[in-house]
Amino acid sequence: MQNGQPYAVPIQGITGAPWMRGYQRLPLVKGFGKTQRIDNWWNQPAIMAAALGIAMIYTGLRVILLDGSIHYENHRVTSPIFSPDILHMFHITNHPGWMNSAMLILWIPFGFRGTCYYMRKVYHRTFLQNPTACLVAKPNINHGVGYSGERGVFIFNNIHRYMLYLAVIILSMKYYDVILTMRFNGSWGFSLGTLVLAFESFLLTMYVVSCHAFRHLFGGSLDQWRGGISTVAGWMFRFSSRHNASHNLWFWTSLTMVFLGDIFVLSVAEGVITDPRFIMG
Numbered sequence: 001m002q003n004g005q006p007y008a009v010p011i012q013g014i015t016g017a018p019w020m021r022g023y024q025r026l027p028l029v030k031g032f033g034k035t036q037r038i039d040n041w042w043n044q045p046a047i048m049a050a051a052l053g054i055a056m057i058y059t060g061l062r063v064i065l066l067d068g069s070i071h072y073e074n075h076r077v078t079s080p081i082f083s084p085d086i087l088h089m090f091h092i093t094n095h096p097g098w099m100n101s102a103m104l105i106l107w108i109p110f111g112f113r114g115t116c117y118y119m120r121k122v123y124h125r126t127f128l129q130n131p132t133a134c135l136v137a138k139p140n141i142n143h144g145v146g147y148s149g150e151r152g153v154f155i156f157n158n159i160h161r162y163m164l165y166l167a168v169i170i171l172s173m174k175y176y177d178v179i180l181t182m183r184f185n186g187s188w189g190f191s192l193g194t195l196v197l198a199f200e201s202f203l204l205t206m207y208v209v210s211c212h213a214f215r216h217l218f219g220g221s222l223d224q225w226r227g228g229i230s231t232v233a234g235w236m237f238r239f240s241s242r243h244n245a246s247h248n249l250w251f252w253t254s255l256t257m258v259f260l261g262d263i264f265v266l267s268v269a270e271g272v273i274t275d276p277r278f279i280m281g
Helices: 043-064 101-105 107-114 117-126 140-145 152-180 192-209 212-219 229-244 247-269
Strands: 187-191 277-279
Touching: 043 101, 043 117, 043 247, 101 107, 107 152, 117 247, 152 192, 152 212, 187 192, 192 229, 192 247, 212 229, 229 247
Parallel strands: none
Antiparallel strands: 187 277
């Protein structure tokens, strides 16, 4: 700042507003990908775009073309992509042969993740290039279209809090699936599959409870927490706030574990690997 005015670079022969005479604002290079930055600014957006692209392609192939081995040992362990397997859970047999549970439930986790505040930042920077990174020029078409907030197709982002409620239901059913993995012909125990699905459910839980909408659910309408149920709400609000700073970590780790869990189940179902078990009686 100079005398209360924005800082500018002094040059010769420039006229304009009285306080700008002899000065010019630092230039912003325009044109897709053009920048004056000297660091590897493209690393992070490129990795994010590749990761999300691979995740979407893999999910599409798995659900539509490679849906034969979604579980093993008579649904005792079900792939995270197809969990909860509501067709089996509710004994729905009168359905087309090509249909599976993922086709009926994936819109909920996709809707929750897709409208997530962190996810919005990711796809605006990677797929829409608006902008790619700080001080990096975006495509010329974006200058004409511009960003107009949560309007047009992006108005659907406003359903995020409602997708949260549905995601909590799906998450609860996933824990039920974890319990099913601990039943062995009338006995209790656990296997590597139990640990895989339990860890995946834990990461999803942390992703959900660190969500801005979840945090607002417990603290958005309360001014103070004094006794009774408000004490519990206050504890949940503080817990969510503490982990909200790592929301991006929980986003990526939970997403990664969904696919690692699916590959594990697919490998066991196809006989590539085995699932060691420990029976407790």
